[in-house]
Amino acid sequence: MIRMKKIMPKVAIPRMFLRAAVVGALIGLPRLHGQEPTTDSPMVKLLKSGRLPADRQGTVIEMIGRRGTAADLDYIESRALDPAAPVPTRARALDAMAEAATTRGVVPSKDRDRLAELLTVPSTPGSTVLLDPAIRLAGAWRLRSASERLRAIASTPQLGETTRDAAIEALAQIGGPEGRRAINALSGRRSPIPIRIAAIAALTRLDPEAAANAAVSLLPEAVEAHADVTPMIEAFVTRRGGGALLAKAIERRPPTTDAARLALRAAYSLSQADPTLIEALGKVAGIATEVRAPSPAELAAMVSEVAARGNPARGEAVFRRKDLNCLTCHAIAHAGGEIGPDLSAVGQTSPVDYLIHSVLLPDQSIKEQYHTMVVLTSDGQVYQGILVDKDDRRVILRESTGALRTIPVDTIEDQKPGGSLMPKGLVNLMTHGEFIDLIRFLSELGKPGPYAIRTVPTIQRWQVLTAVPADLAGEVPRSEVLREQVLRAGPDRWATVYARVSGALPLNEAAALSGGSKVLYLRGEIDVTVAGEAQVRPQYPDGIRFWIDEVDAPLGTAEFTTIVSVGRHPIVVRVDTSSRKEDSLRIEIVKPEGSKAEFTVVGGR
Amino acid sequence: MTNRLRRRRATSVAAALAFLASLAIGVKASEAAELLELKKGDRIIVVGNTLAERMQYFGHFEVLLQSRFSGLDLVFHNLGWSGDEVALRPRQARYQDHGHRLEDEKPDVVLAAFGFNESFAGPAGLPRFRHDLENFLRETSSTKYNGRSAPKLVLLSPIAQEDLKNPHLNDGKKNNENIKLYVDAMAAVARKQGVLFIDLFHPTQELYRSSKGPLTINGIHLNNEGYRQLAEILDRALFGPRPASVKADMSALLAAVEEKDWQYFHDVRAVNGCYIYGGRKSPFGVINFPAEFARLRKMVEIRERRIWEIAKGNSVPAAIDDSKAGDFVKVATNYKQPIHITTPEEERKTFTLAEGYQINLYASEVEFPAIENPVAMTFDAKGRMWVTTMSSYPMYLPGQKPKDKVLILNDADGDGKADTCKVFADGLHIPTGLELGDGGVYVSQMPNLMFLKDTNGDEVADERSLLLHGFDTADSHHAMHAFTWDPGGALYWQEGTFHYTQVETPYGPRRCNEAGVFRWEPRTWKFDIFVSYRFNNPWGHYIDPWGQNFIADASDGANYFGTAFSGQVVYPQKHSPMKQFFEKQWRPTCGCELVSSRHFPHETQGDYLLNNDIGFQGILRYHVKEDGSGFSGTPVEPLLRSSDPNFRPVALQFGPDGALYVVDWFNPLIGHMQHSLRDPNRDHTHGRIWRITYPSRPLLSRPRVAGASVPELLDLLKSYEDRTRYWARRELRDRPDQEVMSALEKWVGGLETTHSEYWHHVLEALWLHQSLDHVDAGLLNKVLTCPEPHARAAATRVLCYWRDRIPGPLELLRKQVADPHPRVRLEAIRALSFFDGADVPKAQEIALESLVQPQDDYLEYTLNETTKTLDQRAKESPRP
Structure with a gap:
């Protein structure tokens, strides 16, 4: 199975209700059956009636994917293959047919091989709006005649990973x-x-x-x-x-x-x-890979060791380690993944023995929204995830990557309650001392002191520009340059890096993601719901310049107040690490006295 | 009126023949079957639906049994479970490990009461029922549960439905036709398999005819007198005529049976199953619970021996000696941080409020020691606060009597501090929710809904009745909370995941697996799952001035616009995931309220307030705005924040003076899972109520609700504050219907049609009709087509609940799905999910028509949900 942005129509749940991309693989195909077309169903009649504006046809097309007959699918298939039809409509028709095939085993009665027409490398690079759903549909239909085209697509590097992985997934289905x-x-x-x-x-x-x-x-x-x-x-x-x-x-x-x-x-x-x-x-x-529950005596010894020797600052460094993946799933102070519980206050409610158990044996105590289900399919796949939705056609699980997997009910051979999504055995990647430090760190979260929940918000989730062009590194950009090269830089040019609980971002970690550059471009964001004044306060202003939107803060300022309108606003910081004493960056964003503004600092993964 | 007269005449005739009739019943019931033989030490286990379950609260049958067979030392255990069917008995996870399977109970005799819930499937369901019943009888009468021999099986038919001549309830005619079909089928299957069968249907029909007073509470569930009479029927049918005399003191025996049943109930229906035998029993529950339940089971045995002694006519000591029932395991705390129980004054100093607000202590355990872990609140017509306390939380200790309470707090002099605290009811167990109404107090007593009533005016409950059964107890803080009335007189409450709830109603069983919001109309006894959704633990429900629902999920901090996912689903389906109406900031939350008080600043009106209990401890605030068919919220500065780790705000409501009242459960330990349920550091003795004001604005003068005339109450329906209208509506339910209806007609006639709130006032009139169950198609039509879209949307909801009594409901909805306002369309699409049977194709077609109108997220979501339900109904005939 292929991880990440995967395959599968998003039709199972209306798209707008789920932020994560809907993915999933076709897990064995229920028997496919076509039917002779009869008179138009009410849904097709509605589509043909001309009473629906173009932008609303997609809703009915998706509905046909969920509940339409083979005859209904014939109609949307003709729309999907019609070059004169609007591209978004065609894409939704393709996804709807994949949904019908995957979860209900219903396919159009004819012309399925014509799908191959869409499986060509597009002339304009980057435009895979039709290609990706066509690839998914070829897989859902197990369209043998598409194999060679899919292979060619998978080997065309300029199409990108999503398309490549979709094509390989489709081949596995075929x-x-x-x-x-x-x-x-x-x-x-x-x-x-x-x-x-x-x-x-x-x-x-x-x-x-x-x-x-x-x-x-x-x-x-x-x-x-x-x-x-x-x-x-x-x-x-x-x-x-x-x-x-x-x-x-x-x-x-x-x-x-x-x-x-x-x-x-x-x-x-x-x-x-x-x-x-x-x-x-x-x-x-x-x-060594063995993991076992500690005896009561061992547990008691560890609890006292955590109190006596555990170092929360070192523990935080362990928590932030890439190979342990903690931040992939857990957020602290709204920065980090949202797969597992937010840990901002975990130390306030969870005693040390409970934390030790939770890291060593994640399956033992699971908050209600994190219970998982394990599903075995008739073609031998074993999936684990949190149950998102279930009806008489399909089950949808949220997997540990955050991706959604749709499993047709017909293909489920067995299912049982699963444990936690948290990997087991992580402790084997730590030394004993690191483990003790980690527990100490967790036990401090939310308690009064340096790891308390702060009232003053700081930027916790940063994006760092992964490659800094020479001109940006060389001098402070003018606003046009900033706009073109930084503010408009696409999402693939940025990598995420999180501040520590204290709000301080370790600059060496950011630099590592920026190819070791001496000059870093970092971006945070605020979400304003009531317009007014906001104040940006870098803790040590040496070596940095920053902008809110394109408004340039004066050099060396430690408090910059500006009026922000409703909506999201980027805060870009240029850090010249060679002229900065501090090895970290901490920026508070506060409401100055008398300001009516209401805003939050954007966090998340 | 005429109905009532006719009934009186009929019953007086019947009463004259009562003696004869009861003889006839005995003969009739017993001639159908051979008599049941019992041996010394036999274990008699009752299984089945609510008919069986309620027997434990009215122990008459066991009294007859034990007194007749004194010396046989019989064990009588009741495993009855609301909503059960022969082939459908959903239970919380791993319930089978708790020790109450038939293999554990080792019966010599099984009494099985089924068929009532199944009968709602009507003639179409019969083949399947016969098949399921055959399997059940075969298995139960052939399995050697005790390892030696299979039990004798006695199959009990359902009772008949009683016609209470109550215009708000169904008369049972149609149900009885179906029940009779099922009774006949049971008789035939039992005969074929040689199983002893007792027909209770015909004898109860006879009883209803001959009885002077009602024998049921709602037509389908027997009351105390009903069980007394049923006991006689059953006793005679199973064992023949009563012996001339018995040795037992029958009232002492009844008391002993009920005491045993009370203890047994707390074992078999133990709250917190998750932590006792379920998925969360490790690492803490395994330490203490085995000993606790060993002790409880010993205590049951001690009480059984007491029953046997009384049955033999022997005297027993007044007090029961449990000293040899076994000891508890001492639990050490795992909460090693220092605990500082702040005084109310110290706690007050930890509060930071938004600018301009002030907080003061309304009441605490210092002045009123009864305020121990307060959890739910409401205000009465006199402006007094009613609060439930739960010092026994998370659960009482076997052997003790729980002492959770309902308290009345009164601030008579209006200085913002309670002056008195009165105990209205004591001896409750985990009353997670309460609401006043209908002349008493509805209070959750998991697995049951209890109604408390003061009948002699001393403000102490002297009547306790169990009205609804079957709310699951897997996790005590997931059960039956966040009570609220809607403006149309339905009562709502909620439960969290892990729970498998089944409630029997005169309209068929209603089931909900793993979390939902319930809706109950006490007058009509219509109970339904209002929202069936994979919540974690919803604990917050507010209904806005136009009847729109806002629902908060505590555990994950999610907040939902409730209308969109309150259409029907086909059990066991749940609604699909729905977006939240704002992005959550914190978790876990507990309780929500919209600002509706002229005492609070103008710009905060309509803001959504949300308690949060861990990490951020305080009250969050969100601006709410209309957003297409739904709403969206944006965070603004929190109202309150505390740095006291003990502060746990769990309920909040505006009071009669316009101030905001906050219930502070006050506990250093809050985690259910992170510490042993028996952790000695859990607090059981503190609790505070806080009051938030905005001193630069005047307080409101308290509305006069108690003692107000009906016209005055109607005028209160024009009040600005949501809560004032809420109290007025609730009070109007307690006034004589006729008086209210005639005053209402005058009131509506006198409304100023040019008033900006005119249509809201008319809507209040429509809601009052709904609340009193007076269907008025004319008034409904008027609001359905009025110029105010919010009123049209609300009327569409009323239409949904009146659909069975309004001509052409689907044609009316056809107009509503084409309404220019998206909220009206949303309500109409939602309402379409309630149609079944022959109406399904038309409902499907109308739902599709809604697509011709502009769409938004909620409209698309609700259309999908409605379509799913209708498609499924089209495909299969659903289980009720």
Whole structure:
């Protein structure tokens, strides 16, 4: 299975109600059946009547995807294939047909092979508005005739990862000799590493044994290429018996220590723990992987050790470590992921023994909104996630990545309550001392003192410009340059970095994401609901310049007040680390006395 | 009037024949079956629906049984469960581990009362029922639950529905036709399988004819007298004529049986199952609960021996000796931080308020020691505050009697501090919610809804009745809370996840798995799941001046515009995820209220206030604005913030002086899961009520509600404050219907049609009709088509609930889905989800028509939800 922005129509739930992209893979296909068209249904009649403005047709098209007959689908298929129809309408029609095929097994009665017309590399780069849904539909229909085109799409780097992964996912769904041939080609040595990783992940569903061997061969190369193998490891873990097969392959042909470590780290980042695989990787990597509940005496000893020796500042550094992924799911002071509970006040309510248990054995105590469900499908996939929605057609789970997975009810072989989404065994990536520090840090959160919930808001979630062009590094930009090169820089040019609980952003962490640049461009954001004055207060103003929108704050100012209108406003900070003494950046945003403004500092992932 | 007269005549005739009739019943019931033989030490286990469940509160049958068979030392345990069917008995997770499966109870005799809930499926449901019943009888009469022999099985038919001649209730004719079909089927299946079957349907029909007073509370559930009579029928049918004399003191025996049943109930329906045997029993529950329940079960045995002694005519000591029932395990705290219980004055100093506001202590445990962990509140017609307290929270300790209370706090001199505190009711267990109305107090007593009444004017409850059953208890802080009336006279409350609730009504069983909001019309006894949604633990519900709902989920801090997801779903479906009406800032929350008080500044009117209890401890505030068919909120400066870790605001409401009152549960430990339920550091003795004012504006003069004339009360419906209208509406329900209706007609006639609030006033009149269950199609039509869109939307909601008594409801809704205002369309689309049977295709077609109008998020969402429900009903005939 392929992680991330994945495949799958978003139709299951009206899009606007869920922020995360709706994804999911086709998990085995219910039997497909077409029907002879009869008279138009009320939905098709409404579409044809001309009473609906163009921008509202999509709603009815989505509805047809959820409840329409094959005859209804014939009509929206004709719309999807009609080059004269508006592109958004065509895209929604494609997604609606995928929804119908996936969750209900209903497909148009004719012309399905014509979908291939849409599976061409678009002439304008970056425009995959029709291509992506067409790829997903080809997978949902298991359209064998599309295999070769999908392979070509997957190997076209300029189309981007989303499109590439969608194409590989579709090939996995298509399967058969055609799908297998295409995936073999993509996973072969001639392909770039990221494509191979995605293709091997897909191969786990067609031939897990072959996939296991391919994975073992790939691992050392992935180390060299600094590639993330998590999607591949996850594909084995979510395949019934897949983890064991990979474990066997590893025992047969042990990879290098580093390769095993890379894979082990990936295995530890997943919500489903595969003990066999983890043990096998641990042996090669030389890392102990056993996790057991502490005895009451051990627990008591740890509790006193936390009080006596635990250092919360060091613990925070452990919490922020990339390999532990804490911040991927947990926010503190509204900065961080939203998959697990916000930990801002966890120390106030949770005693130390409870925190130790929660980190060591995440399954033991789970807040109500974080209970998961484990679903086994008829084609051997095992999914775990928080139940989002369920009806007589499909189940939707929120997985540990935040992605939504739609599973047709017809394909569910077994389901049971699962534990927590939190990875188990993270403690094995820490030293004992680090663990004690981490618990100490958590136990301080929300208590009076340096880790209390602050009344003065600071920017906690920062974006850092990942590559700073020479002219921006060289001098303070004029407003046109700022607008063009910074404010309008696309989302792929920024990386997220979080301030510490204190509000201080470690500049070295930001610099690491900026290719080691000496000059950094950082962006925070405020959301204003009532206009008025807001004041920006950098704690140490040396070496920095900042702007609210395009309004330039005077050099060296420690308090800059400006009037903000309703809406979101970026605050951009240029930091010249070479002329700054402080190794961190802390910026408060407050309401000056007498101001009517109401705003919040934007946080989140 | 004529109805009542006719009934009186009929019953007096019947009364004359009562003796004969009851003889006839005995013969009739017993001739159908052989008699049941009992042996010494037999364990008799009752299973089934509410008919069985309520038997534990009215122990007459066991009294007859134990007195007749003194010396046999019979064990009689009641596992009856509201809403159960032979093949549908939803329970909270791992309930089977609690020790009350038949394998654990090891019955020699099983009494099984089923068929009532099943009968609502009508003739179409019969084949399936027969099939399920056959399986049940086969399994139950052949399984050796005690390891030695299969139990003797006795199948009890449903009772008949009584016609209470109450114009607001159904007369039971149609239900009885269905019940009879099911009774006949039960008789046939039982005969075929050789199972002893007792027909209670025909004998109860006879009873209703001959009885002077009502034998049921709502037509379907027997009252005390009903159970007394049923006991005789059952006793005679199973064992033949009564012996000439028995040795037992029957009233002492009844008291002993009810005492045993009370203890057994607290075992079999223990609150907090999650922590006792469920998913959260580790790491804390496993330490203390095994010993607690071992003790409780020993206590039940001690009481059983007492019953046997009384049955034999032996004397028993007045006090029951539980000293040998076993000991508790001592639990150590895991809360190692120093705990400082602040005084009210110290706590007050920790408050930071938004500019211009002031806070003062209204009441605390210092002046009134009874204020221990207050949790829910409401104001009465005299402006006094009623509060529930729960010092036994999270649950009482077996062997003790819980002493949770309903208190009346009164600030007679209006200085903003309570002067008196009166105990209205004591001995309650975890009363998580309450609301006044209908001459008494509705209070949650999980798994039941209790009604408390003071009948002699001393302001102490002297009548306690259980009205509704079947609210789950898996987690005591998830059960039955956030009570509120809507303007049309329906009462709402909520429950959180882990719960599997089933409630029996004269219109069929209603079920809700894993969280929802309930709606009940006490007059008509119509109970429904208002919102079936995967909440975590909704604890907050406010209804705005136009009848729109705002619902707050405590655990995750989510806030919802309630109308959009309050359409019907087909059980066990839930509504799909819905967006929140603003982005949450904090969690967990507890209680919400809209600002509606001229004492508060103008610019805050309509703001949404939300208590928050961890991390941020205080009252959050949001501006709310109309946004298409729904609303959206934006955060503004919080109203209150405390740095006292003990401060736990759990309820808030505007009072009669326009000040905001805040209930402070006051507890250093709040986590249900993070500490043992028995953690010694949980506080059980403190509690505060705070009052927030805005001193630069004058307080309101208290509205006169109690003692006001009906016309004066009607004029209060024109008040600015939501709460004043709320109290006036509630008071009007207690006045004689005729008087209210005739005054109302005059009042409506006298309204100024040019007044800017004219249509709101007319809407209040429509709501009052709804509240008193006086359907008025003319008035409804007038508001449905009036120029004020908010009133049209509210009237569309009324139409939804009157759909069975208004001609052509679907045609009316066809107009509403084309309304120019999106809120009206939303209400209409929502209302379409309530149609079933032959109406479904038309409802589907009208719902689709709404797409011709402009859409927004909520309209699309609600249309999807309604379509899902209608499609499903079109596909299958649903379980009721």
